[in-house]
Amino acid sequence: MPSDAAKSAFAAQIDALLPQTQCTRCGYPDCAAYALAIAGGQADINRCPPGGSEGIARLSALLRRAALPLDPGCGTEGSRRLAVVDPEQCVGCTLCLQACPVDAIAGVAKRMHSVIAQWCTGCELCLPPCPVDCIRMEPLPDESLAGATGWAAWSVDQADEARQRYARHALHHPRRQSGAAQDRGETKPESGEVMSDEGAPSASSSAHPPTSPAADRKAILLQAAMERARQRIAGKPKS
Template sequence: MNTVHADDIDALLPQTQCTRCGYPDCAGYARAIAAGEADINQCPPGGAEGIVRLAALTGRPVQPLSAAHGLEGPRMLAVIDEDWCIGCTLCIKACPVDCIVGTNKQMHTVIDELCTGCELCVPACPVDCISLTPVTTATGWAAWSEAQAQEARHRYAWHQERRAREAREHEDRLEAKARHKLEHLETQTRLTDPAQIERKRAVIEAALAKARQRRSG
């Protein structure tokens, strides 16, 4: 068995980010293969050809696709029933490549050419208004191109960056709110009980410390 870098393995994966391999994304699966923690037959979107590609790279034997992780099939497209969509935005949050557009309490729609068929939006919908329809008769890599994989990889990276930025902005807002409360407490004149003021200050300072710890982590 060859020693292969995770990036080289990741380059052979279809980048649908469907998590059917048992890992949170294609890069996570690639790292697990490189570390010897996962086998090369856990990616249904890559199918039989994907296993052959990974076998050639890693030196591991070709084997059938793991039934525990799913079946090879045609590429699917998510379709939103606009009459039933309630605009909850949960599917937008679930989509790993940001191919669903819409706003809160407004109808959402899928950008067909960007959908990887990951299926993650389906269980996220509380009103079951998302269905999957096949858009190819071919399966595995025959249903998915290198160009589509590259586009999905870039969109997933951008999706991750956006989520991280939004998390930081959320932490900043919480910290600003906590600091404002602390400043208000320090200038408050209606409270005459020093012990009560100190208790409130301790709670707020603990919240600020927790926010700083999350950010550094």
């Protein structure tokens, strides 16, 4: 049985072959977690849509396993796209900033946000939390990459940079586990919970439970509606 060090080293080799979009479509919280699961024999090599068929072939060669078709339960291989924020609709809620695993969105509270194209991995994790649906995915501006999928649209250098950016992001923004991870019965504390030495949330954390994404959306929508109402009132001529 391989040692923990050997398993970690093997997982690092696998992780080096993943595109580092951190999209969670594989069902794991990030690319490193998926790599570790593959190394431990707990996951197949066909669960990464961003890597596509070329990614599966690279993993197949490393692990000396037969290549498999992409698992349809994880999504389909498609052309790489970039997130774009509609400046007319953005309310500056910062929820997309928190969701982006590589900090590719710039902005501050109550100010319009914008996506830094060269850093965007196309993970689409910024879409669900946006309360006003002001983010859309668009094709790459480089026409030479139009329609390119998998590693044909993504380089090793870009993957390495995305891995480094995600590592820095994770230091300051612990990410919540993916829904698929919850389905596997894995439990992790929500961001904001303080863990005791025994691994259970401490009394101080339970006294101030974190708000849910749904509650955040409702609060942002209400705030945006109130702000629009104030602007309309301010714009009316006085009688």
